[in-house]
Amino acid sequence: MLQFFRDHKILLLIEIAILSFCLLNCFKKEKLIFMQTGEETENQAAGESQRFALDPGVYQARIHAAIAEDADLFINVENDGSRYKALRCNGAVMWGGQEYMDFEVYVLSRTDASYFVWSGEGPEGAISIDFMELYRCNIGERIFAFCCLMLFTAVNGLLAFRKGILQGRISKKSQAAFWLLAFGVFISYFPYITDYMTMGADAYFHLLRIEGLKETLLHGGQFPVRVQDYWLRGHGYATSLFYGDLFIMIPTLLRLIGFSIMTSYKMFILTIMIATAGVSYYSFKKCTGDVGAATVGSLFYVLAPYRIYDIFNRAAIGEALAMIFLPLVLSGLYRIYHEKNADLSHDISAQASLIIGITGILQSHLLTTEMAVVGMLCVCLIFYKKTFRKRIIKNLGISAVICLLLNCWFWLPMLWMMRQDRYKYNTYVDNRIQEMGTSLAGVFQLYPNRGGYQIEMFNCEPIQLGIAGLVVLILFIVLRVKRKTEKDAWKNPYDRILCWLAGLTIFSLFLSTRYFPWDFLAKLPVVRIGVTSLQFPTRFLSPTGVFGAAAAAFFVLWIREERRHWPAPYAKGIVKGGMFTILLLLFGSAVYYADDFALETAPYWIYTAENMGSIGIMLGEYIPEGASTEGMEYTYHAPVAEEGLEYSSFEKNGLQMKVYVNNPAAQEKYLELPVIGYKGYGIREEKSGTNSPYVADTKGSHGDLKIIVPAGYQGMLYISYMGFPVFRVSEVVSLLTGLMVGLYLLKWRVYYGKKVEGITV
Amino acid sequence: MKKCFKFAHTFEIHLEKEQKNVIFGLGLIVLIASVPFLCNANLDSVSLHYYMQRIEELKIGLLNFRFFAILNPEWLTPADSSESLAYGNIFLLFPAILRLLGLPSIPSYHLFGIVWNMITAFIAYYCFRSIFKNKYIGLICSGFYTLSIFRIHRFVVLSAVGESCAYTFFPLILYGFFRAFTEDSGQKQYKTVWISIAIGIGGVMQTHFPSFEVTCFLIAAICLLNLRKVTDLPVFWELLKGFCGAVLAGAWSLFPVMRNYLAFSNGRIQSFGLYFAQLALHFWKFGENTAFSGQGMSHSTPCGVGLILVLGVFVFCFLWFGGALKGKGDRLFFWGKLSAVLGIAFMWMSLSAFPWDWIQDRKMISDRLISSLQSPTVFLGWGTFFLIMTFGFCLWYCAQNERKWEYYLLCVCFFIEITTSSMYLTDSIVQNMHQTEDYVQENCSFEMVKMDGTTALEEINASIFSRS
Structure with a gap:
């Protein structure tokens, strides 16, 4: 390391100088570029603002408005003419009850005629824009600094790698492994080497997880985050409690730096691809002790059809x-x-x-x-x-x-x-999954199309082990049986492990099919819970993929041993040719799928996270019983007090709320707050007393949090999600x-x- | 009888095994490239109608003994009027003559296509074989070149005959420069260097002016990179002869075109650029989407260079990065590196990520020069050529260093490219072809309209009937 610094002093000095300059720029104050008040908009339900020029950078649009419950207002920043995709923004909707919204506007080239444009829906007078502002933030500088950091890291890494090659410390085999894995990652990431993304089945949910985690972290109050506040129009959703957020921190950090939601997501996908290649290579190298075997195993895993399908088709x-x-x-x-x-x-x-x-x-x-x-x-x-x-x-x-x-x-x-x-998932009683399994015909797919359906073969998605894995299994079985039937059969040291891995691959593949009696198992007590929670048997293609890849890695060692005992003069050539053919099938199949996916899938340009809304809870598994799973039923609304209870000074910052309550009545009164009533909310009083408000066991309307205010109580309350000791x-x-x-x-x-x-x- | 056999023997051509293999290979390449022309149907592209009517105009001109007919500038196309002035007609004389001989329009066009495939394959083979001094490498590169995704897209999908014809001459230009900078200027055969440069540049100039514009910039860049050699008098003289020869021979079409070429701006081109993923796509299908900024790659038109050529760059980078090319004095190493760099540069320039709009906004002249290109994908012609040069270099390096397995691996990659990419695309194209009636019949779906309102069809019919 020190030697590297000595050899590249000037380059490192330049890099440090650039980074220092970038970091200094990250602390610039934000600057108001444009503002238009309600009077200037003449409170029109639809219109455009005056034109203004924007230099390259990232801006934040901030809108203050009063929207009635049965109205909504769409606002965007656009530009006239100008250069190709100079301004990137999708706009967002302000819903009834919402008073403030902000979103980022990304400007890549100077625009001379940008403007706010808005259109509202609702009865007359339901929408009133107070003012709209555009600020130039230092988000662009932060993004630039981060990109410089990544670029310099990559350049330094490549220089160090090259130095190692020239000094003979890195063997040709290791070099080939690196470049082959890089090519494998390139193929598997291929559909995203564009300026857009695709919306797999679960993409919306995961994008909201990223945005929700980011907003909750910004609001403070919870670390680690348990209930994200962004969801369901501020009501919150406990996705972090039931779905690990540790790795979602990566795209969240990118969002916090300032990258758009789409870019953060795509960079995260690239990280997953690279990590898969690196971790699988490391794992198989530890098992086999051989660079070639580890490379083959890792390629099988990186290019596994089910894995790529999981990322692009399902966005799982x-x-x-x-x-x-x-x-x-x-x-x-x-x-x-x-x-x-x-x-x-x-x-x-x-x-x-x-x-x-x-x-x-x-x-x-x-x-x-x-x-x-x-x-x-x-x-x-x-x-x-x-x-x-x-x-x-x-x-x-x-x-x-x-x-x-x-x-x-x-x-x-x-x-x-x-x-x-109890939550929504507790109500999943009967979940017949056998019909969701794959068919035998799918096992032999050589050219997997993008597809559109999970069940049956019509326009089917590539939910399979892959042809290369199948060929390896067949070759192994045939050669193994052939040897066993020969006289004076010798023992290959890798026989046992490869038999086990092949067996596990075939067994887990069988579990993923419609031929395994899942519906019968779903009737058995205890086992039923596990079967039901699986949702579909094709999930077993995850372990199939790893067993198949490990089998491919050990197959390389196994066939090398086999070859030593083959009498044919061209044994080495046959083995090399055979392995090349298998790799060709592997790459060919993956390339076909990636290409078909790229050509058959609609693009989505999502620059503005707020444009997605916040109600995409899918099936709403983590919604508590009693609360609605219909996202549209959640609105921005004020607290709802029982008759006789007074409240004022209500403020909400994520899941942290403060409200002044006064209960002059002789009995307890309740106050429903606009958050879902998950267990774990706590109340802190400004001045504690003997008779304190508490969180009710029951929930309010559509599952809202209900707090009970004792008779005669008055005071400022601070309610937030605190969890349990x-x-x-x-x-x-x-x-x-x-x-x-x-x-x-x-x-x-x-x-x-x-x-x-x-x-x- | 014996006398007959003796007579026949005098006409026997004795070929070596290698030569027979090469001829067979070239024949196969031409056959595969010509598959879309082996039927009585064609893709219904705008450019096809345009070229068909140009052929008709030439045929009428020949009947009236007007050998150098330039398309009447009053004819308008839906795009813009400068397009009609951007091309010479010399290579369309062949299909025009076939029309004169009585062949219907589509078969004339198809026969022209087959013959042009032969010319392209042969020129490419000749140039690459001479550069790498290896027949099989020449054959492989010729196969890549004739069956490149870019060429199939331009020639078959878009029927952009002018650009496809210009593409044929690129190897001649580079071959000429290669000879000029690598051969000994004292040798007798050095005095023939200018010929391939003149034919190459002349061919490009006569067929597609935007390609000529790109070629001029490329020549300037190559000369700058070889400045020391260019300032050598014999070298400079050969280059000057070549360039002047091309300009003088093509003056009859060059000056009329130049008059209008930069007269006005055609608008911005960056939005017509590609995504990088499109460059490296392998299993191309026929598609009609060109609005990438709105529809992404969904059902994209097949425009790219192909995964195998991108892989060739990977292999080259692997060799370069690993120090295999370090300190080697052979001039071919320089050209290999130059080809890789230029190939990557041209690929980048064909993308929508390249800041064309920003460059156009700098000065009026840059706006005119860039807008006249119409689309950044015009750079893929030279880009494809340089990527093939890079691949050829990798083959040559493996052959020279007796890296047998790597050499066979690259040959297999070539086979994969032809069978699973080029042929996959041509199959998809053929399956999307419509039966197209002869253009002098009434069901022509698109008509060029003169300023006074008469249609091309009416004019052509009138001229035909007046001769009968």
Whole structure:
């Protein structure tokens, strides 16, 4: 590292100078560029403002208006003529009851004639614009600084990589692995090498998660966030409690820097692609010890049809995130059970893989966690003789305990909340999933189209293992059986592991089909819960993908051993040609799918997050019972007081509210606040007394939070989502566990002079 | 009988095995490229109607002994009137003569297409073979060139005959410059360098003026990068002879076109640029969407360079990055690097991400020069050429360094490109062709209209009937 600094002094100085200049610019004050008052708009329901010029940069439009309950107002910033996509903004709608809105306007080239344009719907006099302003913020400078940082990191990385090559420290095989994986990532990310995105089935939901997390963090009051305040027009949605937000922090941070929602999402998808390639390569390298085998396995995983389908067709980001970590879990388990060359550093590395793997899956997608945990339990049971050996049980035990403690901050509050209340998902009784499984014909798809349907073969989506994986399995089975029937058959050291991986691939593939008796299992008690929660059996293509990729990696080693015993003079050529054909099928199939997806999918340009609205809760699984799952029923509204109760000075900032109440009556009165009544809200008084208001057990209309004000009470109340004491305990436990693990690893490195295998501290 | 065989033997052409393979290969390339012309149907593109009527105009001109007929500037196209003045007609004489001989319009056009494919394949083979001094590399590059996605798009999908014809001459220009800068100027054959430059530049000038504009800038850039060589008198003389020869030979069409070419602005072009994903698409299908800024890539028209050529750049970067090309003195290494850089540059210039609007706003002359290009995709012609040069260089490098497996791998990539990309596209195109009646019949779906209101169809019919 120091040598790199010495060799590139001038370049680094230039980079530091540019970054310093950029960072200084990030603290510029915002500047008002344009303002138009209500009088100037003549309170017209539709119209355009005066023209104004905008230099390149990022601006924030701020609108103050009074919108009646049965009206809405669409506002946008547009420009006349000018250069190609110089101004990028979708505009947004202000709904009834909303008094303020802001959104970003991205200007890439100077525009000479930009303007506000608005149009409202509603009865006469229902809309009154107080004023609209346009501020130039330092968002553009922040984005520029971040882009410079990323560019310089990439350039320095490539220079260091090249130096390593020229000095002979990086072998040709490693170089080939890097470039092949880069090409694989390029192919898998291909449909997004544009200036737009596509709306997969769940895209709307995940975009709202990102925006919701960003808004909640900006409003303060919760960290980690449990209930996001942005959803359902400020009523909040407990998505963070039930769906891990740890990795959603990446696009959220990009949003906080100032990138548009679409750019943040696409950059996040690219991060997922790169992480999948890197993590799977690392995992398979640890298992096989061979660069070539790891590269092949990693390519199989990166280009797996189901994974790409998950990202683009379904936009199932949680599942795609979880798939990053599945190879780590497999690698950890394999190394714990495979005791060759086992020592303390090997054990720590294997435990770390397992812990990080399970943590990653748990923080990404609960259903995949369910499958992974059940799968691991099955492995432990099948290999029960090995499981109860001292070393292995110790490794598994330590991994399980650390995993549980490290993730305590997530799973404990989630289970606690599940016990506190009933939610929409509790009402899912009968969920026949067998018909959602894949057909046998789909297993042999060579050219997977983008498709449009999950069920049956008509216009089907590419929900499969992939032709390359199938060819590997068939080749293995045929060659293995052929050898077994020969006289003096010898033993290939990779026979056993490859048999297991092939078997697991085929079994998990079978689980994903309509031929597995899921409907029968859905009738059995206890098992029914797990089956129902799966939603569709095609989720088993996640483990199929990782087993198939691992099988492909070990196949490379297996076939090399086989080749040594082949009498043919061109054995090496046949194997190379065969592997090339398999890789050709893999790439060809992935390229076909990526191309078809790019040519057949409608584009969406989403620059303005506010344009999406906030009611996209999909099925509303995390809505408490009693609250409506119809997003349109939620409006911006003031608190609703029971007759006789007075309130004033109501202010709301996300889920943090303050209100002055006065109950002159002789009995308790309730006040309904415009947030969903999740358990965990708390009230803080300005001056505490003996008789304090409290949160009611029942909920208000459409599930709103209800607080009870005692008779004769008056005072300022501060209501916010506080969670429960168990939340704080779980967070402390996780923090302490993380610190202790970190200190242990540091101690290991410092005092024993050994770099822990695979973990650089 | 023996005398007959002896007679036949005197006309036998003795070819080596390599030569036979090359001829067979070129024949196959031409056959595949000509598949869309082997039927009595065509894509119903605007440019097709335009060129068909130009052919008719030429035919009428020949009947009236007007050999150098330029399209009457009073004819208007739906786009703008400058387009009708931007091309010479010399290469359309062949289909016009076929029309004179009595062949119907579409078969004349198709026969012209097949012959032009042959010319393109041969010129490309000749130039690439001479640059890389390897017949098979020449054949592969010729295959890439003749069956490139860009060429199929221009020639078959858009029927942009002028641009496709100009594309044919690009290899000659680069070959001439390659010879000028790499050969020994003291040798006798050096005095023939100017010929390929003159034919190349002349061909481009006579067929598609926007391509000529791009070519001029490219020549300026190449000369700047080889300034030391250019200032060498023999080199400069050959280049000057070539350029002047082209200009003088084409003066009859050049000056009338130049008069109107930069007369006014055609508007902004950046919105017609591509996405990078379109450059690297492999399984292209026929599509009609050109409004990428509104419809994205959905059902996009097949305009790109193809994944395999982009992969070629990847391979080149792998070699360059890994130090394999470091410190090598062979001039071909310089041209390999130059081709990669220019290929990437031209690809970038064809994208909507390139700031064309900003450049147009700088000065009036840049506005005129850029707007006359009509679309940034015009850069893909040269871009495709340089990417093929890069791929050819990678092949040459592997052959020279006995990297057998890598060489065969690249050959397989070529095979994949032809069978799964070019042929996939031509199949898709053929399946979208409509039966098109002869253009002198009444069901012509588009008519060019003269300023006084008479249609081209009426005028052509009138001239035909007056001769009968």
